[in-house]
Amino acid sequence: xxxxxxxxxxxxxxxxxxxxxxxxxxxxxxxxxxxxxxxxxxxxxxxxxxxxxxxxxxxxxxxxxxxxxxxxxxxxxxxxxxxxxxxxxxxxxxxxxxxxxxxxxxxxxxxxxxxxxxxxxxxxxxxxxxxxxxxxxxxxxxxxxxxxxxxxxxxxxxx
Amino acid sequence: xxxxxxxxxxxxxxxxxxxxxxxxxxxxxxxxxxxxxxxxxxxxxxxxxxxxxxxxxxxxxxxxxxxxxxxxxxxxxxxxxxxxxxxxxxxxxxxxxxxxxxxxxxxxxxxxxxxxxxxxxxxxxxxxxxxxxxxxxxxxxxxxxxxxxxxxxxxxxxxxxxxxxxxxxxxxxxxxxxxxxxxxxxxxxxxxxxxxxxxxxxxxxxxxxxxx
Numbered sequence: 001x002x003x004x005x006x007x008x009x010x011x012x013x014x015x016x017x018x019x020x021x022x023x024x025x026x027x028x029x030x031x032x033x034x035x036x037x038x039x040x041x042x043x044x045x046x047x048x049x050x051x052x053x054x055x056x057x058x059x060x061x062x063x064x065x066x067x068x069x070x071x072x073x074x075x076x077x078x079x080x081x082x083x084x085x086x087x088x089x090x091x092x093x094x095x096x097x098x099x100x101x102x103x104x105x106x107x108x109x110x111x112x113x114x115x116x117x118x119x120x121x122x123x124x125x126x127x128x129x130x131x132x133x134x135x136x137x138x139x140x141x142x143x144x145x146x147x148x149x150x151x152x153x154x155x156x157x158x159x
Numbered sequence: 160x161x162x163x164x165x166x167x168x169x170x171x172x173x174x175x176x177x178x179x180x181x182x183x184x185x186x187x188x189x190x191x192x193x194x195x196x197x198x199x200x201x202x203x204x205x206x207x208x209x210x211x212x213x214x215x216x217x218x219x220x221x222x223x224x225x226x227x228x229x230x231x232x233x234x235x236x237x238x239x240x241x242x243x244x245x246x247x248x249x250x251x252x253x254x255x256x257x258x259x260x261x262x263x264x265x266x267x268x269x270x271x272x273x274x275x276x277x278x279x280x281x282x283x284x285x286x287x288x289x290x291x292x293x294x295x296x297x298x299x300x301x302x303x304x305x306x307x308x309x310x311x312x313x314x315x316x317x318x319x320x321x322x323x324x325x326x327x328x329x330x331x332x333x334x335x336x337x338x339x340x341x342x343x344x345x346x347x348x349x350x351x352x353x354x355x356x357x358x359x360x361x362x363x364x365x366x367x368x369x370x371x
Contacts, residue, residue: 001310001313002163003180004180005303006166007166007175008368009368010167010168010299010302011175013368013370014298020288020331020332021286021289021301022326023280023301023325024278024323024324024352025277025278026348026352027278028281030284030287030289030328031212031289033290
């Protein structure tokens with residue numbers, strides 16, 4: 001049989017080669033990143049960010065107006081951060097919140113999905129905390145633990 | 160060495176381009192692997208790290224893809240075995256090694272019969288489709304190599320029977336080739352690479368360009 005391949009066969013095959021790259025055998029291994037996990041990550045951390053800002057504000061007994069004022073941001077922006085997981089805050093807003101809440105700005109940027117995490121899995125850990133804490137009117141011990149865990153992770157020095 | 164004319168798709172030009180299928184992996188391929196593929200893979204890995212993706216997020220034991228010295232020795236070992244390579248514009252775009260003797264078919268319908276086993280198939284990193292990788296420069300490298308594996312199986316009298324262990328991210332490719340997925344086994348590649356096998360019917364359809 002011939003090993004040559006016609007242009008016609010190749011055209012038919014174009015549909016075939018659309019989504020993945022073939023590879024076989026251990027020697028061919030390449031890094032495998034799950035595309036779904038990649039796209040989920042920012043949304044997940046942003047959800048935690050909004051929840052955390054809400055808890056941090058209430059833990060400090062601040063109204064939305066007061067925190068917005070302290071952070072020099074619009075009230076509507078703070079509401080969006082706390083209530084809309086798809087809302088993408090801008091850098092200046094996160095910077096203002098980090099000042100008003102006295103939290104390290106670089107890691108708050110990571111939590112807000114605005115910067116790429118440099119090390120460790122602290123985001124996954126605080127995501128798990130967020131999943132366990134339920135948002136009710138007053139800060140519960142669980143929320144306090146979530147809040148403290150995020151603060152601890154935010155203030156931890158890189159190793 | 161014999162060279163056969165094949166066609167790849169040049170994505171930037173949006174057109175088919177002629178390429179050569181060589182019936183060997185020669186010194187030239189190893190040089191391309193070391194001096195072109197390897198730096199491109201390293202650049203890709205750096206990009207992953209820059210994006211916060213570390214070894215823990217990738218599905219591989221570290222030693223398999225970070226140990227370049229070990230991998231270089233293994234790639235050198237490809238010389239002298241039955242292999243094929245695809246060359247376009249004087250650069251190796253993909254290569255494959257075949258084992259024609261030591262493996263037997265596993266599918267119930269053909270268990271124990273001879274087959275061609277693909278023990279290595281790799282595409283140049285600039286032709287990868289992976290998260291964070293640039294869009295591939297050439298497409299169809301993989302399908303051309305599979306065409307060669309199946310054709311070789313027919314030539315050997317194995318009726319198109321081909322077996323291989325797929326990379327996890329490549330599984331949909333072999334499924335669409337019409338191969339049957341027999342799953343992973345804990346004693347093979349740490350249970351990470353599923354085994355695929357083609358039947359004569361699936362092989363014939365593939366050579367005709369009939370997609371699943």
